[in-house]
Amino acid sequence: MTRSPNKDVLFGLYDDETKILSAVSEARAAHLDIYDVFTPFPVHGMEDAMGFTESRLHQAGFVYGLIGTLTAFLGMTWVFTSDWPIIFGGKPYWSVPAFIPVTFELTVLFAAIGMVVTFYTICGMGPGIINPTLHDRITDDKFCLAFDVTDVSDDEKAKFKTFLETSGAEEIDQKHI
Amino acid sequence: MSGHISPIREPLITGAKTYHQITEDICGPTERTPSVAWMIAFILAVTGLAVYVFCVTWTIWVGIGSWNLNRTINWGWDITNFVWWVGIGHAGTLISAILLLFRQKWRTGVNRAAEAMTIFAVICAGQFPLIHMGRLWLGFFIFPYPNTRGPLWVNFNSPLLWDVFAISTYFTVSLLFWYTGLVPDFATVRDRASGFRRKMYDFLAFGWTGSAKHWQRWESLSLILAGLSTPLVLSVHTIVSFDFATSVIPGWHTTIFPPYFVAGAIFSGFAMVQTLMIITRKVLNLQDYITLEHIDSMNKVILATGSIVGVAYLTELFISWYSGYIYEQFAFYNRLMGPYFWSYIGMMACNVISPQIFWSKNLRKNITVTFAMSIFINIGMWFERFVIIASTLARDYLPSSWSYYSATWVEVGLFVGTLGLFSTCFMIFTRVAPVVAIAEIKSILKNAGDQYVGMKNALKHDHKHESVKANGGDAH
Numbered sequence: 001m002t003r004s005p006n007k008d009v010l011f012g013l014y015d016d017e018t019k020i021l022s023a024v025s026e027a028r029a030a031h032l033d034i035y036d037v038f039t040p041f042p043v044h045g046m047e048d049a050m051g052f053t054e055s056r057l058h059q060a061g062f063v064y065g066l067i068g069t070l071t072a073f074l075g076m077t078w079v080f081t082s083d084w085p086i087i088f089g090g091k092p093y094w095s096v097p098a099f100i101p102v103t104f105e106l107t108v109l110f111a112a113i114g115m116v117v118t119f120y121t122i123c124g125m126g127p128g129i130i131n132p133t134l135h136d137r138i139t140d141d142k143f144c145l146a147f148d149v150t151d152v153s154d155d156e157k158a159k160f161k162t163f164l165e166t167s168g169a170e171e172i173d174q175k176h177i
Numbered sequence: 178m179s180g181h182i183s184p185i186r187e188p189l190i191t192g193a194k195t196y197h198q199i200t201e202d203i204c205g206p207t208e209r210t211p212s213v214a215w216m217i218a219f220i221l222a223v224t225g226l227a228v229y230v231f232c233v234t235w236t237i238w239v240g241i242g243s244w245n246l247n248r249t250i251n252w253g254w255d256i257t258n259f260v261w262w263v264g265i266g267h268a269g270t271l272i273s274a275i276l277l278l279f280r281q282k283w284r285t286g287v288n289r290a291a292e293a294m295t296i297f298a299v300i301c302a303g304q305f306p307l308i309h310m311g312r313l314w315l316g317f318f319i320f321p322y323p324n325t326r327g328p329l330w331v332n333f334n335s336p337l338l339w340d341v342f343a344i345s346t347y348f349t350v351s352l353l354f355w356y357t358g359l360v361p362d363f364a365t366v367r368d369r370a371s372g373f374r375r376k377m378y379d380f381l382a383f384g385w386t387g388s389a390k391h392w393q394r395w396e397s398l399s400l401i402l403a404g405l406s407t408p409l410v411l412s413v414h415t416i417v418s419f420d421f422a423t424s425v426i427p428g429w430h431t432t433i434f435p436p437y438f439v440a441g442a443i444f445s446g447f448a449m450v451q452t453l454m455i456i457t458r459k460v461l462n463l464q465d466y467i468t469l470e471h472i473d474s475m476n477k478v479i480l481a482t483g484s485i486v487g488v489a490y491l492t493e494l495f496i497s498w499y500s501g502y503i504y505e506q507f508a509f510y511n512r513l514m515g516p517y518f519w520s521y522i523g524m525m526a527c528n529v530i531s532p533q534i535f536w537s538k539n540l541r542k543n544i545t546v547t548f549a550m551s552i553f554i555n556i557g558m559w560f561e562r563f564v565i566i567a568s569t570l571a572r573d574y575l576p577s578s579w580s581y582y583s584a585t586w587v588e589v590g591l592f593v594g595t596l597g598l599f600s601t602c603f604m605i606f607t608r609v610a611p612v613v614a615i616a617e618i619k620s621i622l623k624n625a626g627d628q629y630v631g632m633k634n635a636l637k638h639d640h641k642h643e644s645v646k647a648n649g650g651d652a653h
Contacts, residue, residue, distance in 0.1 A: 003384065037389040040196065040365070041616040042396050046389050055397040061405075075321075076333045084327060088334045101339040101416055108409050109346040112402060116353045119398045120383065123391045125360075129384035136368040138387050139361070141196035 002130045008176050009035055010160050011134050011146040012169025017043045020143035023167040024049040027145070032163060035148040038138045061115040068110025072103040132177040142171075149174065188627035189283055192465040196619050199466075203611045203618070204366050206461045211608060214460065219604050225597015232590035233308060241311045243587045250570040250582040255309045256420075257562040258592050261445070262302035262599075263344065263417055264438075264558060267410055268446025269295025270351060271478075273358075274406035277399070282625050283474045285617040286467045289362075289610070290457060291450050292355040297602040298449070299348045301595040306340070308591070336419035343416040350409055354402045357395070360385050362611045414442040421565065428508030428569040431496070437489035441558060444482035444528070447475050448554035453603065455548045457612060466613045469542045476541040479554065483532035486561075490529060508569060516581055517568035520560045527557020 014020040021043065027034055028051065037050065047054075076099045080086070085093045120126045138144050145167075147160040164172050194202070211219070236243055246253050269291040276284035307316050319341045321331045331338050364385035367378035385391070418438035421429035451472065458467040497509040512521045531553050540546050572579050606612075623629050 038387040039389065039392065040200075040387060041361075041619040042392040043389075044620075047393050050389055052390060052393055055394050057394055057397045058401050061401050079321070079330045080333065084330055086332075088332060091334065095334060098334040101336075101412070101419070102333055102342050104408075104412055105339075105342040105346040108405050109349060112350040112353055112405055115398060115401060116357060119357070119394055123388075123394060125383040125385060125391075127383060128380060130379050131384040131386050133368065133386055137197075139365040139368045139385075140200045144387075 001128055002132065003124060004132055005177060007035070007148055008150045008174060009134060009146045010149045010157065010164070010174045011144050011172070012164035012167070013135060013137070013142040013144050013171040013173075014168060015142065015170055017143055019168045020145055021045055021049050023145055023164075023169070026167055027163060030163065032147065032160065035146040038134065038144040038146065040139050040141060040143070043143070057115055057119060060118050061111045064114025064118075065107045065111035067114075068107040069103055071110070072106035073099060076102065134175055134177065135173070145169070186625075186630070187468075187470040188630040189286060189468060189470055189625035190466060190618065190622055191468055191627045193628040194465065194622065194626060196622065199618055199622070200365055200369075200615060202463070202465065203362075203613050203615050204369060207366055207608060207611065208369070212460070215604070215608075219601070222597055222600035222604055225594055226601045227597070228590050229594020229598050232587050232594050233304075235587055236308055236591070237313055241309075243585060245582055245585050245588065247580055247582065249573055249578045249580040250567060252566050252570060253582055254563075254584045254588040254592060255305045257559065257566050258595065259302050259305035259309075260417055260438075260562045260566075261559050262298045262305075262595065264414065264442035264445045264562075265449045265555075266295040266298035266302065266347070266351075266446065267414060267439070267442035268450050269293070269298075270347075270406050270410040271443050271446065272450070273354060274403040274410065277403040278407060281474075282621050283471050285614055285621055286471050287450060287454055287475070287613075288617070289355075289358065289614045290454060290606075290612050291446075292351065292358070293603065293606045293610075294446075294449060294453060295351050296348070296355060297599050297606075298446075299344065299351065300602065301599050303344060303348070304595060304598075305591075336416065336423045339416045340420060343413045347409060347413045350402070350406055354399075354406060357398060357402070358614060358617075359610055361387065361395070362615045365615050366611065411439055414439045426569060426573075427502070427504040428497075428512070429565070431493065433489055433492060433496070437486065437493075440482045440485040440489065441528075441561060444479060444486055445554060445558035447479045447482070448551040448558070451475055451479070451547055451551035452555065455544055455551070457607065461607065461612060463613060466618060469544075472544065472547055473538070473541045476535045476547060476550075479550070480532055480535040480541075483528060483535075483554070487529035490525065504574070507572070511572045512564055512568050515568055515572060517564065517571065520564045520568065524557055524560040524564050527553045528561060531557075 012023075014023060017039065020037065020039070024034065024037060024046070028049070034050070037046065039046070077094060080095075081093050087093070088095075091098070124131065133139075134144055134146060135142060145164065147164075149157050149160065152160075161172065190199075192198075244253065244255070246255075269288075272284050272291045273288045276288075307313055310316055319331065319338070321333075322328075331341075359381075360383050363378055363382040364387065367375060367382045370378050415435040415438065418434035422431060422434040424430060454467050454475075455472070458464050494509055497505045500506070512518075531550060534540050534546070534550070567582055571581060
């Protein structure tokens with residue numbers, strides 16, 4: 001299933017991460033609205049250059065983990081104290097130390113599955129999903145800075161183009177995705 | 178931008194690579210027709226898999242009586258193999274999670290293959306408790322689900338049930354971690370492919386684009402999964418050791434088991450990583466990415482964990498004597514002098530004595546020695562589990578029920594068969610997925626690539642020269 005954002009995108013390809021980092025900083029300083037930046041690997045300093053806030057994925061992970069903890073611990077408590085109490089080895093029905101291994105494992109399991117599902121959902125990815133890409137070498141060795149030019153005046157577009165040219169883009173192209 | 182380049186570290190990527198060259202080198206093996214050597218090895222692996230399928234079928238058809246287990250010795254090769262395989266899996270998680278948290282850059286060369294090894298090893302491990310149940314088709318009874326028998330629940334106080342949760346969580350989390358790391362690299366392969374391959378990798382890449390925000394989240398996710406996997410991997414072998422330690426069998430009922438099992442697991446896992454990587458780097462021409470520096474680092478881990486295991490063996494002996502408890506003392510006397518003394522000698526020779534050669538840097542960087550050692554350790558660690566299981570059970574409290582156990586062809590076939598299962602999975606993996614994490618290698622290129630490490634040294638040298646001059650000027 002192809003998920004198209006239905007946009008005209010003007011983009012420039014740079015051949016080094018230092019070049020795109022300075023280009024992104026300059027573009028933001030010049031108040032140009034960046035559509036997105038695509039890189040073959042995580043470029044350090046890009047979050048700051050793009051002005052991203054910290055990802056809240058870990059907070060979600062904590063909540064999922066907590067759900068796992070409670071599911072396991074309360075579940076075992078319910079089974080062994082009210083649903084079907086059995087004495088094992090002369091221990092009390094509610095034998096907390098014996099519940100710890102399963103509680104720990106389910107905490108990790110819920111947190112991991114929850115976060116991975118959240119990650120793919122918020123990134124709009126998943127099995128069978130195809131997101132259109134701008135250039136085949138973005139996943140290889142090119143660093144791409146893209147501007148949205150869907151309903152943009154020619155003046156504005158020229159401004160983007162000049163910026164890409166002056167900031168050291170090797171190749172400039174426009175594509176409908 | 179380029180980060181810190183340590184002047185004393187050896188480069189981790191050799192051959193003055195560019196980003197594009199890295200893509201070419203690592204994607205290459207998935208795009209070429211397999212070599213004759215690969216084909217022959219694959220046929221061997223599939224033959225092993227066929228042996229496995231045959232022996233499992235035989236076990237189910239004839240019943241568990243086709244094994245030589247008896248009333249006294251109710252765990253034999255099956256559980257030995259289970260613990261051995263789970264242990265092997267641990268190195269992958271250690272490399273991908275713990276070394277990520279410790280910011281060890283050398284992990285990037287080997288983490289992908291090691292994680293794949295983890296997943297395949299856990300698949301192999303999981304087979305044994307399942308087949309060992311006898312009635313395989315009732316295997317789902319191990320999960321607590323609402324059923325029509327009461328509902329009758331599983332025993333949450335049993336270490337065997339903790340094992341079910343530990344192993345299934347470990348498998349799931351490892352798989353998610355591994356696949357999330359693979360997605361950007363599948364996208365790299367996708368963007369080079371056409372036709373059917375393009376469609377296949379379109380599916381596998383999950384629609385990855387390389388957007389900056391996605392990378393930020395991806396890094397955040399990797400870090401948290403690493404943080405979760407670290408206590409997880411320690412818990413898994415701890416729980417496996419509980420299978421023994423929470424029983425009241427002399428020789429098993431010891432508090433040293435959890436750390437001793439975890440150290441042993443990492444030890445045997447690294448040995449298996451060495452076995453696999455030494456072959457893989459040669460066959461796929463990845464010597465520039467999996468360098469002697471990587472092999473050296475892994476041998477250091479082997480030396481450290483091997484020594485921990487050695488100390489644990491000696492502690493165990495001392496404590497059994499010091500306890501003054503005759504059954505415990507007999508259990509250890511029996512390991513050394515009993516009917517299975519040969520496996521104890523094998524274990525000590527392979528696990529404690531032979532890894533000590535790695536104190537020598539020359540031997541740590543010698544590929545032939547490393548390969549031979551990795552095989553020794555794999556054998557030694559198998560013996561360790563056999564010593565713990567078989568020698569202990571063969572001599573229990575009642576001398577009238579003492580017995581001896583040796584495996585039947587079915588049990589041997591199951592073990593050899595899982596080696597086939599493992600190799601088949603691993604060989605398919607090397608054909609389908611990039612064996613080295615492409616994106617991660619690119620991200621360390623500028624502080625671990627040989628051309629940059631050299632450049633930094635040159636710069637440092639110039640700088641020193643200038644500062645000497647400047648100081649000279651000041652003195653005047």
